[in-house]
Amino acid sequence: MTTALPRLGRATLDRLDPAQRPLVDPRSLRPRLVHLGLGAFHRAHQAVYTERAAASTGEPWGIAAVEPFADSAVTAMRDQDCLYSVTDRAPGALTTRVVGSIVEALALRPDAARVDALIADPGVGVVTLTVTEKGYHRRAGTGGLDTAALPVAEDLRATGADGPLGTALGRLAAGIRTRFHGEGAPLTVVSCDNMAGNGPALARVVREFVAASGWPDRDALLSWIDGSVSFPATIVDRIVPATTPEDRELASHALGLRDDMPVLGEPYRQWVLEDSFVSERPHWEAGGALFVPDVAPYQLMKLRLLNGSHSAMAYLGLAAGCRTVADVLATPWGEGLVRAFGAEVTPALPEAGLDAAAYVDDLVERFRNPAMHHLLRQIGSDGSLKIPERWLGALRELRAAGRPTPVLETALAGWVVATRPGADGTPLYGTTDPIGAGLADCWTGADDRNPPVAALLRRVGADDLAETADLTTAVADRVPAVLAGGAAFA
Numbered sequence: 389m390t391t392a393l394p395r396l397g398r399a400t401l402d403r404l405d406p407a408q409r410p411l412v413d414p415r416s417l418r419p420r421l422v423h424l425g426l427g428a429f430h431r432a433h434q435a436v437y438t439e440r441a442a443a444s445t446g447e448p449w450g451i452a453a454v455e456p457f458a459d460s461a462v463t464a465m466r467d468q469d470c471l472y473s474v475t476d477r478a479p480g481a482l483t484t485r486v487v488g489s490i491v492e493a494l495a496l497r498p499d500a501a502r503v504d505a506l507i508a509d510p511g512v513g514v515v516t517l518t519v520t521e522k523g524y525h526r527r528a529g530t531g532g533l534d535t536a537a538l539p540v541a542e543d544l545r546a547t548g549a550d551g552p553l554g555t556a557l558g559r560l561a562a563g564i565r566t567r568f569h570g571e572g573a574p575l576t577v578v579s580c581d582n583m584a585g586n587g588p589a590l591a592r593v594v595r596e597f598v599a600a601s602g603w604p605d606r607d608a609l610l611s612w613i614d615g616s617v618s619f620p621a622t623i624v625d626r627i628v629p630a631t632t633p634e635d636r637e638l639a640s641h642a643l644g645l646r647d648d649m650p651v652l653g654e655p656y657r658q659w660v661l662e663d664s665f666v667s668e669r670p671h672w673e674a675g676g677a678l679f680v681p682d683v684a685p686y687q688l689m690k691l692r693l694l695n696g697s698h699s700a701m702a703y704l705g706l707a708a709g710c711r712t713v714a715d716v717l718a719t720p721w722g723e724g725l726v727r728a729f730g731a732e733v734t735p736a737l738p739e740a741g742l743d744a745a746a747y748v749d750d751l752v753e754r755f756r757n758p759a760m761h762h763l764l765r766q767i768g769s770d771g772s773l774k775i776p777e778r779w780l781g782a783l784r785e786l787r788a789a790g791r792p793t794p795v796l797e798t799a800l801a802g803w804v805v806a807t808r809p810g811a812d813g814t815p816l817y818g819t820t821d822p823i824g825a826g827l828a829d830c831w832t833g834a835d836d837r838n839p840p841v842a843a844l845l846r847r848v849g850a851d852d853l854a855e856t857a858d859l860t861t862a863v864a865d866r867v868p869a870v871l872a873g874g875a876a877f878a
C-alpha cells in the first residue's frame with residue numbers, strides 16, 4: 389500500500405531519482421502568476437509550461453493556485469508543499485516526475501484577502517483561469533453575464549455591502565479593482581477554458597460584473613480596465629482525465645513517495661496564445677507555447693474537431709455501452725465516427741493553412757491510446773455548456789452553406805438521449821449538467837418516438853435551430869437508433 393510510503397514534499401525530494409525531480413527548485417520561485425482553478429488540467433498543462441519557462445530563463449515564475457470549490461484539494465496540496473507528479477501516459481510507457489512551479493495553494497473563500505493582495509501585487513504579471521465553461525456564468529445564447537444566476541446575484545449584492553465573494557469571476561473582478569487602487573500596474577488575464585473567443589468572453593463577463601456591481605468607483609474602474617488589462621484568447625490542449633484512486637497508487641509507486649495529488653495525461657500538449665500581453669509573462673515558448681496574432685483558426689480547429697468529436701463519442705459511446713474514449717476507438721465504428729465527424733465539420737473551419745486532415749489523423753491516435761482511461765461520462769457532463777461551443781456554431785455554418793450534417797444530427801440525437809431521465813429520475817447515463825433538472829423537465833409528456841428536440845435546443849440558447857423543423861425532425865428521427873445502441877452509426 390502506497391499510504392505507508394513517506395509523503396512527497398520538499399524534505400523528501402532528494403529521495404527521488406534525479407530524472408523525477410522538479411526542473412526548478414521551488415524555493416527559488418515566488419508567486420508571480422495567480423491561477424484560478426486548481427484542477428488536474430492546470431497542473432498538467434500551464435504549470436508544466438511555467439516550470440519549463442522558469443527553468444530555461446532562471447526567472448522566478450512561481451504560481452499561486454486558487455481553488456474555487458474543493459478546499460480539500462488545497463489542504464492536500466499544502467500537505468505536500470504544493471509538489472505533485474505528472475505522469476505522461478504514452479501507450480506502453482509511463483513516465484512520472486514531480487513538478488515544482490506551484491508555490492502556494494489557496495482556497496477562494498477562506499483565503500480571499502491573500503488572493504486579493506496577490507492579484508493586486510505589481511510583482512504579479514499574469515492571472516490565468518481554468519474554471520470550466522460553468523465558471524463564466526454566461527447567459528445561454530447571448531454570452532453576456534447571467535446576473536440572475538444565484539452565485540452571481542449573491543456576489544453582486546456582496547459588492548454593495550463589502551461582503552464575501554463566492555465566485556472566481558467576482559474574486560477576479562475584486563482583485564482587479566484592488567490593483568487599480570494600488571499601483572495600477574497593467575495586468576494580463578488569460579482564460580484557458582474551452583470556449584471560442586475565450587479572451588473576449590472573459591473580458592465581457594468581467595466588465596459586466598463590474599458594471600452591475602455596487603462599487604461606487606465602477607465607471608473609473610471600467611475605463612482603467614480598458615486601458616490596462618488585456619484578455620488574450622488562447623487554446624489549450626492536453627487530454628487529462630480526472631485522477632482516480634488507482635492513479636494515486638500508480639504515481640506513488642513510481643515515485644516511491646506518497647503523492648495524493650498526481651495528474652496523469654497524454655504526452656501530447658499544445659498552447660497557442662494571442663500575443664496581446666500588457667505585462668511581463670513567463671517565457672512559455674520554452675515549453676513549446678506558440679504566440680500568434682490571431683488564435684481563432686487554432687481555436688476553432690481544436691474546439692470543433694477534438695472537443696466536438698469527444699462529445700459525439702461521449703453520447704454515442706455511452707448509448708452503445710462503452711465507458712471510455714479508448715473503448716469507443718476499439719469498436720468497429722469508433723474510428724469511422726471520428727473521421728466522419730472530422731470530414732463533416734472541416735468545411736466549417738477557417739481557411740488558415742492548418743492541416744485539418746492531419747489533425748484528425750492525430751486525433752484518432754490520441755483517442756486510441758489504451759493507456760488513457762478517459763471516462764465518457766466526464767466528457768458528456770455539462771453538455772448544455774459544451775455543445776453550443778463544440779457543435780452548434782459549425783452546424784449553423786454548414787447548414788447556411790447548404791451542406792448535409794448527418795453526423796452532427798446523430799451526435800445531437802445522442803445528447804438528446806443522454807438528457808432523458810432514467811427510471812430513478814437521474815440522467816440515463818449518469819452525466820451531470822448545471823441545468824440538468826431543466827433538461828429533464830423538457831421530457832415531460834415526451835417519449836423516445838417524440839423526443840423534445842426543440843425544447844432542449846431552446847434550453848441551451850439555440851432558439852434559431854429549435855425553430856428549424858427539418859433539423860429537429862432529422863435529430864428526432866435518429867433517436868431510436870441511438871437508443872438501440874451503436875449499430876445505427878456504424
Ligand code: CS2
Pocket residue numbers: 582624625626627628694695698699766767768774
Ligand atoms: C473534454 C476536454 O471533458 C471534456 O469535455 O473534451 O476536457 C478535452 O479532454 C480537453 O479539452 C483536451 O485538451
